[in-house]
Amino acid sequence: MAYTSPAVVIDNGSQTTRAGFASEDFPSLVYSSNYSVDSNNKVVIGDDEIDKHPENEIMTLLDNGLVYNWDNVIHNWQYAYDNLDSSSPIDPKEYPLMLTEPSWNTKKNKLISTQMAFETLEVPIFSLVKTPLAQLFHQSKATGLIVDIGSAITSITPILDGIIQTKAAMHSKYAGDFASLHSLNYLSQKVPSLDHLLPKPFISDLSNLKATASFKNFQITNKVVEEFRYSMLQVSELPATASHFSAPAKSFYLPYGENVQVQQEQFSLLEPLFQPSAFQLPNLSIPAPAFDKPATQGLTHIILSSLKALEASIIPQAVLENTANTSANSSHHARFNDILRELLSNILITGGTSLTPGLTQRVLHDLYKSVNQFFPNYLCTQPGRLVLNVLGNNQTNGNDVWDKKFGSWIGACNLASMLNSSNQENDNGASIALDNWYITKSEYEELGEDLILEKFK
Known part of the structure; x- marks a missing residue:
């Protein structure tokens, strides 16, 4: 069945929250993910309101890209419902809800967010969509290397045929x-x-x-x-x-x-x-980079480490250690050569910090110089054959700014809008969306935790 009410999409970032209806081109609300608390423990949400109360303590909702302050995240979500419709409150019971989540989100967080959506907000149907998948979906691609440089976190996520390669997904706080x-x-x-x-x-x-x-x-x-x-x-x-x-x-x-x-x-x-x-800072210990600790590495090296981890997850260790040119080895290397070539030609550099002038060019320059040293045995990385392509990197297109700032929100909206299909062909899309990304309230009440962990794995 198709839903007549557009889904509400909320994308919680470490610095800002983006919220709006899935039927809109851009989020109608962009507000601070931080909040303040007054002497009476009243939670204050919204930039203008926070500015009015300098006597309040400022609090955060996310740490390491994950929601940790579950007591107050509901105020952040409720603020969206209170202000989405030209500052007129809307009833959460009447609208599907889609939230974004990082690829390293925990099972506990998935369960808590689903419980709050159904039991506190009482939404009719609910979904969690992984941020890098939404970003890549917005580019109309199923395979790509997502380099997301946000406020608090830099994350590297290889995606093959719509599947996040979890063993190769990495993130750091150098953002x-x-x-x-x-x-x-x-x-x-x-x-x-x-x-x-x-x-x-x-x-x-x-x-x-x-x-x-x-x-x-x-x-x-x-x-x-x-x-x-x-x-x-x-x-x-x-x-x-x-x-x-x-x-x-x-x-x-x-x-x-x-x-x-x-x-x-x-x-x-x-x-x-x-x-x-x-580049050291006073009163902050910055560890030396270590190959086996990707979170200690700078931007280019964590990208290369992610690709190296992907190689190890796809090619058996015995093959990696055996340099003899056997037919079995050639088959494994040929497969990864195709994967590496496709990822390097579909790099998505996104996130607010990625708008910094020169950053994309620097990443491409570093990769062009270094990728053959990390992957010397592949045809696609040889001098003269290496092709690096950045998705959505049309510098003359003003939409590129919005894509980098709001790419995960827009991609999530594209997925959520499938619920509002009206003709028979698109109604199949609504069924696909329900089957793959959403949980209805009745399913939640009947199947509970097992369904949540299976649907949002």
Whole structure:
């Protein structure tokens, strides 16, 4: 059966939440995933409301890309229902709900989110869709290498024929927030105190401002530091140490009027994304990169590590260790050669931080230089034969910005909209959507945990 009401799609990111109806082209709501709590334990959601209460503590919902604060995530979802229809509340009981989830989401989280959807919001049907699958689906592809560089997490996800290769999926915390820490460290050296980085209108009454430390940090990071990052910084095409960068100086004006000159820092402040341990931070221990610990590696190396793990998961270890050119070995290597060629020609670089100027070009440059060293035995990686192609990387297309920021939400909407098919052909699509991605309330009540873990595995 087809549903007449469009699904509500909520995409919880570490920095922002995107929400809207599946019938829309873009999310109608983009608001902070953080929230504040007042002295009476009232939860405050929404950027404007958070700004009105500097005396409140700022809290987070996600850690390592996963929801951990289940007591208050319901307020985040309810905020969407209260504001989706031009700030007029809608009834969750009347609309299907689809949430996104990272590929490393836990079974416990899947169970809790499903329980809250059916028992607290009382939605009629519910779905969890994996973020990288939604992003790739939006590109109309079934196979690809998803490089998602968000605020808190960078994740690498190989997908073959619509199936996430879990053993090769990797993620690290070297993402946008890590770059912001380096930017904040640099800016803090230019001002008498961190209060001088507070954005307007707070600086006009700074002496009387009774703001919590978490509120000040939230405002500085999400407004001043973010503006600095996106307006002043870019990624160098070639890796280098900080002393090798050279560029014409730019001026950045801080809220108090200080003029900060930014020269080699235009490049060096983003180099930690690629060489984390080479750029240390005060009061933060950054481990040396280790091949067997992908989360310690910079962006390019974690991509290569993901592909190396995929090779190990597809080709038997005995074949990898035996370099003799037997027919069995040739067959295994020929198969992975085709897989590697297809992944490298379908790279999707996405996430808000991926909009940084020069980042895509740097990734491609590094891969072109390094992939043959990691995979010397494959025809597709040989000099003159290597083809790297980035999906949706049309720099003249303004939609590319929205695709990178909202790609997972838009892809999830494409899946959710199948529920609203109206003709007989598309009605089959609605059945497919129900069979593969959704659980109805009656199914949940009858089959419970086993169905959840099977449907959302």
